[in-house]
Amino acid sequence: MHINKTEHLKFERLRFFLPTPELLLASMAKPVSIEVWNPSGKYRVVSTKPMPGTRWIDLLVQQDCRVEICTQKKTILSVEDIIALIGDKCDGVIGQLTEDWGETLFSALSRAGGRAFSNMAVGYNNVDVNAANKYGVAVGNTPGVLTETTAELAASLSLSAARRIVEADEFMRAGLYDGWLPHLFVGNLLRGQTVGVIGAGRIGSAYARMMVEGFKMNLIYYDLYQATRLEKFVTAYGQFLKASGEQPVTWKRAASMDEVLREADVISLHPILDKTTYHLVNKERLSMMKKEAILINCSRGPVIDEVALVAHLKENPMFRVGLDVFEDEPYMKPGLAEMKNAIVVPHIASASKWTREGMATLAALNVLGKIKGYPVWHDPNKVEPFLNENSLPPAASPSIVNAKALGLPVSKL
Numbered sequence: 001m002h003i004n005k006t007e008h009l010k011f012e013r014l015r016f017f018l019p020t021p022e023l024l025l026a027s028m029a030k031p032v033s034i035e036v037w038n039p040s041g042k043y044r045v046v047s048t049k050p051m052p053g054t055r056w057i058d059l060l061v062q063q064d065c066r067v068e069i070c071t072q073k074k075t076i077l078s079v080e081d082i083i084a085l086i087g088d089k090c091d092g093v094i095g096q097l098t099e100d101w102g103e104t105l106f107s108a109l110s111r112a113g114g115r116a117f118s119n120m121a122v123g124y125n126n127v128d129v130n131a132a133n134k135y136g137v138a139v140g141n142t143p144g145v146l147t148e149t150t151a152e153l154a155a156s157l158s159l160s161a162a163r164r165i166v167e168a169d170e171f172m173r174a175g176l177y178d179g180w181l182p183h184l185f186v187g188n189l190l191r192g193q194t195v196g197v198i199g200a201g202r203i204g205s206a207y208a209r210m211m212v213e214g215f216k217m218n219l220i221y222y223d224l225y226q227a228t229r230l231e232k233f234v235t236a237y238g239q240f241l242k243a244s245g246e247q248p249v250t251w252k253r254a255a256s257m258d259e260v261l262r263e264a265d266v267i268s269l270h271p272i273l274d275k276t277t278y279h280l281v282n283k284e285r286l287s288m289m290k291k292e293a294i295l296i297n298c299s300r301g302p303v304i305d306e307v308a309l310v311a312h313l314k315e316n317p318m319f320r321v322g323l324d325v326f327e328d329e330p331y332m333k334p335g336l337a338e339m340k341n342a343i344v345v346p347h348i349a350s351a352s353k354w355t356r357e358g359m360a361t362l363a364a365l366n367v368l369g370k371i372k373g374y375p376v377w378h379d380p381n382k383v384e385p386f387l388n389e390n391s392l393p394p395a396a397s398p399s400i401v402n403a404k405a406l407g408l409p410v411s412k413l
């Protein structure tokens with residue numbers, strides 16, 4: 001049975017204060033407001049935030065879930081808030097990257113009978129997977145659906161930084177433009193320059209392709225693993241350009257990250273955040289970069305030592321950065337907001353409608369799959385079958401990061 005948007009109206013929709021003992025305690029200080037779909041559903045699934053689209057709700061309701069969505073007007077929920085939401089009976093939770101999913105929350109979920117959690121994000125550095133393993137809780141994430149959207153924002157920041165678009169926009173709006181001048185907002189030409197990618201996984205490779213294909217940049221990348229498909233793409237594109245009488249593009253896999261920093265004109269960071277990538281870009285490494293280089297970060301804030309970055313931006317006015325993520329989100333380190341050579345946006349890299357709705361769907365299906373005892377999808381890089389709105393999704397969890405540790409079966413499809 002597929003439930004379309006208007007049919008949602010058939011489901012009773014309530015807005016009320018959750019009346020569990022835990023919430024009553026928590027609510028003495030702060031009530032948690034929630035919205036309920038399908039109140040008589042057998043499985044209780046909690047989403048800590050309203051998420052885009054309605055397909056994710058449809059899919060859960062169709063499978064006998066009661067869906068409770070926290071509508072509290074507080075951007076980042078505390079551990080206490082989430083414990084109150086979990087209550088004493090909860091089968092699964094869809095959470096957000098701003099939440100601290102560790103021992104406390106996984107034990108609360110386990111006590112409530114829940115064995116399913118999914119981040120609505122591909123990155124899961126906010127989740128203590130070992131703690132989840134201890135309580136037998138599956139941890140889902142949402143790869144693939146955000147790859148191109150995130151890479152497009154990294155490309156947008158690269159262009160905006162190269163051509164000083166934000167500075168020029170502010171200048172225009174301030175009424176300062178009084179005529180064309182040869183030196184006005186001169187920036188960098190990308191064509192023929194070198195783009196450096198640190199972490200050439202899904203998003204890093206998609207970004208590299210955009211910059212190579214779109215702007216005919218040469219590529220240098222650093223990753224722990226060889227990005228074979230990316231290398232093949234650049235080789236083939238270089239051959240195509242040569243055959244068309246144009247300057248071919250080239251690629252190089254660097255032996256070290258420092259090699260990328262020294263050689264590239266634009267460097268984009270796309271690794272996961274873990275202890276090997278914390279402050280990967282520090283004072284010493286910033287000093288290796290070209291004076292007029294551009295640094296883009298759409299991975300996680302702590303990959304850059306932001307204090308060192310602010311100092312570097314001050315000392316090198318021609319060095320530019322484009323940042324979507326920050327070390328102490330939602331805050332910026334002192335001085336960053338004043339830097340004209342920094343473009344800052346509020347963690348919006350995956351914020352296209354299609355992607356955010358897809359992320360919600362994948363997160364819901366991760367939780368549903370575990371609740372229903374479905375296997376884990378065989379390839380988290382190929383999640384398209386779950387995103388087709390015109391057909392039912394496969395009976396599987398799209399992406400469970402601790403599937404192996406929990407010994408979960410894998411789909412043979």
Ligand SMILES: NC(=O)c1ccc[n+]([C@@H]2O[C@H](COP(=O)([O-])OP(=O)(O)OC[C@H]3O[C@@H](n4cnc5c(N)ncnc54)[C@H](O)[C@@H]3O)[C@@H](O)[C@H]2O)c1
Nearest residue numbers: 123150199200201202203223224271272276298299349350
């Ligand atoms: N800003 C945003 O809104 C946004 C959106 C999506 C993803 N992200 C972040 O981007 C990250 C990457 O996402 P993805 O889907 O491309 O993941 P991915 O796993 O496909 O790619 C990550 C790559 O980083 C590499 N890597 C790991 N440790 C490294 C190290 N020490 N040095 C160099 N490379 C290293 C891995 O080998 C892998 O190829 C996510 O973990 C998330 O934190 C941010």
Ligand SMILES: O=C(O)[C@H](O)CO
Nearest residue numbers: 120121122123146350
């Ligand atoms: O990891 C992620 O998915 C992002 O940070 C949000 O899309």
